[in-house]
Amino acid sequence: MIDQARLQQLIREEIPSLIQIRRKLHQNPGLSYQESYASALVKEDLGKSSIPFRDGLAKGPESEVGTGVVADLPGDAAQAIGLRADMDALPIVEETGCEYASKVPGVMHACGHDGHTTILIGTARVLARINREDGLPQPVRLIFQPAEEGGAGGARMIEDGCLEATDSSPRVRQMFALHGWPDAPLGTIRTCEGPITAATACLEVTVKGRGGHAAFPQFNQDPIVATAAIVSAAQSIVARNIDPIASGVISITQCRAGDGGYNVIPSEATLRGTIRALETSVMETLKRRFEEVVSQIAAAHDCCGEVTYQIEGLAEYPVTINSPEAVRVLKGALPEAQTDLQPVMGGEDFAFYGQKVPSAMFVLGLRPGEAPIPGLHHPQFNFNDDAIATGVEAFCRVALHAPSDPEP
Ligand SMILES: [Zn+2]
Ligand SMILES: [Zn+2]
The missing domain is CATH 3.30.70.360 (Alpha-Beta Plaits)
Known part of the structure; x- marks a missing residue:
């Protein structure tokens, strides 16, 4: 099994290119079900790592093709764990003033989903490399979904079979996701058991x-x-x-x-x-x-x-509940993670995955110093590139954490 130093070295090698990816995504945001730029970039990167994928999932009510992408890495266990990233942006006029600010008028990545997508791309690259060298302890399914911001893209991904077995890959037995967190210090990971979003x-x-x-x-x-x-x-x-x-x-x-x-x-x-x-x-x-x-x-x-309660295609979201067994896996893989996160009244369509399989979401600190930074959905919010390495390492360690629970 790969040791921590080697894992961190593999991640370090990817960081300069991942920062370029994050900035490209930031510059080319797509609203819910319009994430064609992100979807194409994800597929191109998976192709470069020779990771097989299915695309066209989770078609929106008015879109011609789905932007959802599901990729599979093989592993030694009978069932897979799933890692999810959301790809959509928000109808907000960007005020970050950064050199790679949005080129799409009135649309910006104000919730950091550009960072989430980048982290899952980085995780795919690193795990593919570990798989070639040492193999993986369990199959890993990488789920890139559209429309987290109100469109229930996660529910459509599930309808389109993103948790099910395919001819070449087993079903997903547990799901994990992360969200960048402006209130938490850079480099930290926090979670909680039970309800995490409303x-x-x-x-x-x-x-x-x-x-x-x-x-x-x-x-x-x-x-x-x-x-x-x-x-x-x-x-x-x-x-x-x-x-x-x-x-x-x-x-x-x-x-x-x-x-x-x-x-x-x-x-x-x-x-x-x-x-x-x-x-x-x-x-x-x-x-x-x-x-x-x-x-x-x-x-x-x-x-x-x-x-x-039906307004402009906005869906109702259930409570996102972190299951005790998935939180136990997180704690086993990431012993440094704090488990005292207070739930928030924000919504998350990761809730839909949790209704199907034991799931856990954790937050990734983005704040570089003591001073507060602009919050999620703020026109000056910008995902912190320095958090990419921590996010990729967290996802990789969860994937590399050998399944200890008996499989149903
Ligand atoms: Zn959001
Ligand atoms: Zn979000």
């Missing part, structure tokens, strides 16, 4: 009334007053309907009504926002109570209120 749903409320002259409210049914009451009442749901020890949040982020004159009561008002929780049962309670509050408060104001 169940998320976007919400849209439509309140319908009857518009008319603002001077004669007695002839109208005012949706603005009803909507204002809904916004206030929604905040009592978390406070009064769930266990204070549990976690949940309802945030209203958009409020639209009235495009007539200042003296016209509109006939309709809409709200948008998000509901999140760290437990499925809490999520169900929040949604049920929110729907009741909307319809009954609207009715109390002589209006009609409805809730939908």
Whole structure:
């Protein structure tokens, strides 16, 4: 089995070229299901390492071909472990000012998925080399997925069989993923057992009334007053309907009504926002109570209120739960990893993998000093290239950690 010093040497040899890859990806971002640049670059690199792959997976609702890629490395065990990277970018105007800033107007890698893709490419290269020299203790499946940012690309990858056995490779028995973390010091790895990211749903409320002259409210049914009451009442749901020890949040982020004159009561008002929780049962309670509050408060104001969670192709995500057995593997492979990470109310479509096989996600520190750096989804966020080596080494050590659990 390869020793640590040799592994680190192999990784060091790849770093200059991986930094070039990361910057190319950063410069050529693709929104969810439009990651054709990243997908082509991944395939080109896998080809150079002679790693067989399947492509065209996880086709989006409006795309002609899927951008998802799945590659397999052989190994000694009967089942594979899976490593996942997401490839998509966000609809944000970049403000990093870096020389390799996005060339795509209004689109940028503000969540660091350029870094994740690069780290999995680097892992593929290093593991392919170790496989040629020494062999691998278990088969490794490398999963490059589209559309993490709301499009549930992970769910489509699973539908397209990314965890299943193929003619030449066994099924995946455990899944691992990482996410760059601006709050954590460079070089550190942190995780936790149980929930790590929240169940998320976007919400849209439509309140319908009857518009008319603002001077004669007695002839109208005012949706603005009803909507204002809904916004206030929604905040009592978390406070009064769930266990204070549990976690949940309802945030209203958009409020639209009235495009007539200042003296016209509109006939309709809409709200948008998000509901999140760290437990499925809490999520169900929040949604049920929110729907009741909307319809009954609207009715109390002589209006009609409805809730939908289907907005612009954005999917609901389940809670991402790190399974005890997958966290045990992480701790065995990466003893230096801290396991005190607090869960966050952000969403992650890695949750879908965790619903199929024991899975664990960990975070990779990006912050070079004590001073805070721009956070995820911020127009000045930029993945830290100095974290690539730590990420590749972490993935490689997880892959090289011989399976100790009895295989089902
Ligand atoms: Zn994100
Ligand atoms: Zn992300």
